[in-house]
Amino acid sequence: MPSGSHVRPAREKMRKPRGRSTEKRQRIINAAVKVFAEKGFYNAKVSEIARESGVANGTIYLYFANKDDILISLFEQEMKRIIGRMKAEIELEPDPLRQIEKFALMHLSLIEEHKELAEVLQVELRQSSKFMKEYRNRKFAEYVNLISAIIRHGQAVGVVRADIMPGIAKRAFFGALDEMSRFWVLTRRKKYSIQTAARQIAEFFVHGIASLPPGQVAAPPR
Amino acid sequence: MPSGSHVRPAREKMRKPRGRSTEKRQRIINAAVKVFAEKGFYNAKVSEIARESGVANGTIYLYFANKDDILISLFEQEMKRIIGRMKAEIELEPDPLRQIEKFALMHLSLIEEHKELAEVLQVELRQSSKFMKEYRNRKFAEYVNLISAIIRHGQAVGVVRADIMPGIAKRAFFGALDEMSRFWVLTRRKKYSIQTAARQIAEFFVHGIASLPPGQVAAPPR
Amino acid sequence: MPSGSHVRPAREKMRKPRGRSTEKRQRIINAAVKVFAEKGFYNAKVSEIARESGVANGTIYLYFANKDDILISLFEQEMKRIIGRMKAEIELEPDPLRQIEKFALMHLSLIEEHKELAEVLQVELRQSSKFMKEYRNRKFAEYVNLISAIIRHGQAVGVVRADIMPGIAKRAFFGALDEMSRFWVLTRRKKYSIQTAARQIAEFFVHGIASLPPGQVAAPPR
């Protein structure tokens, strides 16, 4: 796991607080996002998160089992929120190919709106700890599978080519968006808007997987 | 991050060895790839790299200024090698759209052949040090720009749509491959070959950017 | 030097503890005096100071920025105390020539009473760091200037020859005492008491600078 020690600290040790303490817990998570984004997980000090959230060092350990747990909890909570929003938005749109575009727009918008969180999700979670990697996979899978669900649905209704492998396509599409996000997070000046980027990426992809000739899909009457 | 400050570590301190020492330097780099891949940069101990490469702890510091420098040097050296190979391969193929496919195949093959190195390049270099991030960008840019060069060439000869923005397209394509690589590196059992993955991804992408109707390009007479 | 660079170590890093912690800080200083005296600054280990003061290694860094800072703080604090005592004692004695004798007696008595501290002040602070040297000068200056103040006063009231240069005389006198201290600290068996030494040195010096024939001053009716 990330933190240097060799023994995974007992997770059960952590008391599960409730009530108004939830607010303090959130303050710590927010601070952690900020500090992790700025310094990176390994160079972030727990004491800095404490200072940033206005609590004492020890208090953090009332809400989280250890430093790793802060990252994991943060990830879990924010991903749940994101997945929820994404699902809701997508369901509003019946056309699978339009859903793809929606996904791209939403994804990049979320990045744009929550730069620090994006940076943490992008960068810090890609650490090598086997534990982290596997953990990330499970949670990310849920998110990325939103894409393959769309694709399968598209195949069912005939707008996506049957020979497309959803498992590959989902990764390709997510990867394209993800790389764009990274660029977006790390670069100051850009030559185009995030909407343009989202639309172009969606367009490539839709062209790439659609059953119909591209013209009919890629240039929607907008 | 690699090291706490934003200042480039004093590299001059390092004696520049030559002659047969190059072999020792390489042994250290190889060991570092292995150890970083297994433990992650932050959890890797210099002493472990030393043991793995069969030299004394101190010897490492005859070849590298510090732990960071091992990672940076490793990155620099291996990327140079990869970029070189990639360029050479691509030049053998005149057709831009075929070059795209070639790129995908090569990229994933390299990943497959050098799993540990791939893991380090994939995961460890994405850590947060501002320095690292920028550094990575500069070097990665060179690699990713191989893609935009192909696209521009494709536009020049008319096989790629003129409205495609190469800056976006290169990232989308690289991101797709990169995400697939990550999956490839981190997952044990896969349902398809890396060639299949490469071909599908290239196909999506080529479909997405090509001027011609997909059929003529996406199903090459193979 | 204390530590390699010429830059003052980041002192802000250190939390400023108060309350009962002052007692712990003092314990560390006392332990440091003992350990530095025994081993010398460079051969003293921080962990030994920690053991000697009954705190954990890390605790030392709650009170001092680094090893250097222990020495500096120790010096600063103890010199302040010594200068205060010396000033107070001297003011009780109106006659400048008697003040000289008093100074000698006090100086050597302090050495005798605080051998370990004396050794640290004598020996360890004379190490070569430019920083240390300059630092030492500033603080020592205050102490040595007590002597030149006496001399100037003596010149003003006519008991010290006007052609005496206080800047030279103060150093000569201090140097004489200092060398005697060194001898005192380093040697086991001595042939005379420290009072005898102090009186003889004061006598030489008073003879050397007094306006009056030596007999009247050097053999006070004691």
Add this chain to the structure above:
Amino acid sequence: MPSGSHVRPAREKMRKPRGRSTEKRQRIINAAVKVFAEKGFYNAKVSEIARESGVANGTIYLYFANKDDILISLFEQEMKRIIGRMKAEIELEPDPLRQIEKFALMHLSLIEEHKELAEVLQVELRQSSKFMKEYRNRKFAEYVNLISAIIRHGQAVGVVRADIMPGIAKRAFFGALDEMSRFWVLTRRKKYSIQTAARQIAEFFVHGIASLPPGQVAAPPR
């Protein structure tokens, strides 16, 4: 002893070189004086002395048993030279009180002429290692005893008061000169010449110990 290790390396290991190698040995000593003066003994690196003297690291160990031995040898050799010169000069002057003045002038002149050496002798040799301290004492004793010899001679011929204790007086005088030297070595701008300083110090001292009324001695017909 100074260097960190705990075991005194066997001194016999060192081959005693002769012939033209003496010149190389001297080059190393000269370089050591320079480097020790600049960095201090503990912060001086053997490799730097090697570089400065234009030999390989290992070569130093053909001439000296270890780092300590460089300092000791340097000290021994230079002190021998100084003591020799001092003796010769003093013997030219028959009057003991004039010898005192001569000593002061010579001492400070030597300091002035060999600043770096003086700094090493002044500062670096005052380190706490018991070994060093004792060593220094033996060698310094010889030097400082030149002073007590003069005093005893002066007492024998009646120009120095019989109640003066040579053991105290020698230290007082040496200490006075030594402190002045330190000041001289460490300070950039001075308000008086080293000759003035030497003469004043000698004058104080001669006044202080002489049997005759000061006027006759302190103002020699010069």
Add this chain to the structure above:
DNA sequence: GATGAATGAGTCTTCATTCAT
């Protein structure tokens, strides 16, 4: 629940010294 002073395990790096050439 909250605090923050205290803890001490853990690791990078330095550099005197060696020894194969």
Add this chain to the structure above:
DNA sequence: GATGAATGAAGACTCATTCAT
């Protein structure tokens, strides 16, 4: 004799975590 690449012991310092208050 001379070299300088290699060694590896040693120690200052950090910081996640604990626990007495």
